[in-house]
Amino acid sequence: MAGQMEGLRCIWCGFGVVYKGKLPSGQEIAVKRLSMNSGQERSERLLVYEFVENGSLDRFIFDPIKRQYLDWDTRYKIIGGVAKGDETQGNTSRIVGTYGYMAPEYAMHGHFSGKSDVFSFGVLVLEIISGQKTSSFQYGENVEDLLSCAWKNWHEGTSGHIIDPSLRTSARSLRDIMRCIHIGLLCVQEDAADRPTMATIVLMLTSFSITLPIPSRPAFFVSSRFGPEISLLQEQNSRATDATESSKNRSGNSTDASINDVSMSDLYPR
Structure with missing residues (x-):
């Protein structure tokens, strides 16, 4: 060959x-x-x-009809195959990526390493399990960030809530799925040093004798749709508005004074 x-x-x-x-x-x-x-x-x-x-994975995973043909055994083989493929590539020096899959240290600071690939792999694992995109995860009536939702449910012991409803699970497959969710969360931790290497991930997937550490909060974590992050932004905008009004008062009614418009923004993870 x-x-x-x-x-x-x-x-x-x-x-x-x-x-x-x-x-x-x-x-x-x-x-x-x-x-x-x-x-x-x-x-x-x-x-x-x-x-x-035309076998792009996302055409099957994110299609509500086609993904019904991907049972857990198939999805598990995909996860294992990608992990082994990434492991054999060694440390990559090619910097590419898509927002939502890019590690925070690269997206925000331009720092790239093998742990950046680990982050992308973790996002993929959670997408394969949930059958939904990381940036538009449908959770009940709300659209949330998949990483944040997965971590919150894992922390509360309700990880089953993010599993694709079309998956028919047995006791064995449910055990595998829960472990893969745990591994995925270890991969998307905010601190790159906390993420496992791809070689370790392969061992985690193939050996249940390895005890998994507790994952810390994922990157770009959003606690809720209107949680503390929104409150902080409102406070910052309020202060900026007060500063603008104070500046206007000091300047009197002069038409030459500049006005800084402050707008409210919704927070969405990358």
């Missing part, structure tokens, strides 16, 4: 090169070539997957 890579068609180069090919049986496959510094000694390693036409 390695000697025939030139005959395959490159179909994606986002996080490593992925080729589309065909087996002698006629089955189409997707082949991902691992980086040479991925820790796989000196031999070249390839990951071979069944090729799915």
Whole structure:
């Protein structure tokens, strides 16, 4: 296979090169070539997957009809496969990302590391389990931030509330789902130093003998739709308004005085 890579068609180069090919049986496959510094000694390693036409994961996970065909065993294999793929890539130096999946240290300060990939993986895990996007998680009648909602429910012992209702769960699968929620929350912790490495995550997924630490609050945490963060913003805006009025009074009725407009903004996580 390695000697025939030139005959395959490159179909994606986002996080490593992925080729589309065909087996002698006629089955189409997707082949991902691992980086040479991925820790796989000196031999070249390839990951071979069944090729799915237009098979972007989000087209299935976020579609209310299609995601019904993704049972927990399938979703668990996806989570494990992504974890192992990220682990073999080693430390990446390619800085890419989408808001909502980007780690706070990169989104806010431009700092990037392997723990940034861990954060993105944690978001993906919670999306796969809930069947909803991180930025528009439907929780009852409200639209909330998935990370905040997942952490609050885990903290209150009600993690089952964020599980995709279309998933048919058994006692065994429910145990696996709860553990994956726990792992996902460990990945999205605000402090990058608290997040596990991808190698540790693979062990957590494959060995139930490993005790998981308690996750701290996730990045971009929003306590509630009208919680303390909103109150703080209102207080800051109130102070700014008072300062503007004071400045106007000192300036008298001069038309040359500038007016600073202060508007109320809704807080939404990235």
